[in-house]
Structures are given as C-alpha cells and as structure tokens.
Amino acid sequence: MLVPRIERFVLRSPKAGTYFRVNEIDQGIERVATPESAWTFHSHEGAVTHALLMAQVLGETPDVVMIR
Numbered sequence: 001m002l003v004p005r006i007e008r009f010v011l012r013s014p015k016a017g018t019y020f021r022v023n024e025i026d027q028g029i030e031r032v033a034t035p036e037s038a039w040t041f042h043s044h045e046g047a048v049t050h051a052l053l054m055a056q057v058l059g060e061t062p063d064v065v066m067i068r
Contacts, residue, residue, distance in 0.1 A: 009047035010038040011054065011062035020054070020062060029054065035067045 011020045018031040019038035032038055041047035047064040055061035 008067050009041040009044055010035045010065050010067055011051050012065050014063050015060060
C-alpha cells in the first residue's frame with residue numbers, strides 16, 4: 001500500500017536565496033539560511049497566499065518551494 005507523502009512548502013527570496021520565517025519574539029518576518037529553519041506550509045495554496053501578501057510588504061514576491 002502506498003502512503004501519501006505530506007507536502008511541505010517554504011518561501012524563498014528570489015534575490016537573496018534565503019528563506020523566510022516568523023520570529024518567535026516579535027512575530028516579524030526574518031530571513032534564514034536553510035529551508036529546515038523556514039516557515040513551513042502544508043498546502044501549496046497557503047504558501048502562495050502568504051507569498052502574495054508578503055509581496056505587498058517586501059516589494060518582491062517570494063518563490064514557493066516544495067521541500068521533502
């Protein structure tokens with residue numbers, strides 16, 4: 001029996017190549033070097049929605065990247 005994989009997505013800066021996460025102290029968006037440290041989404045739609053919202057604030061649209 002095949003077990004479906006859980007999809008996980010992160011947001012990456014197309015310019016800097018870094019990833020985004022939410023800072024635990026002040027809930028601000030910060031950049032991190034690895035996808036393992038990044039803010040994780042469990043649906044592509046959720047990641048795209050947040051990328052579009054972040055584009056309004058950051059002036060650049062983050063890439064949505066699937067991680068395994």
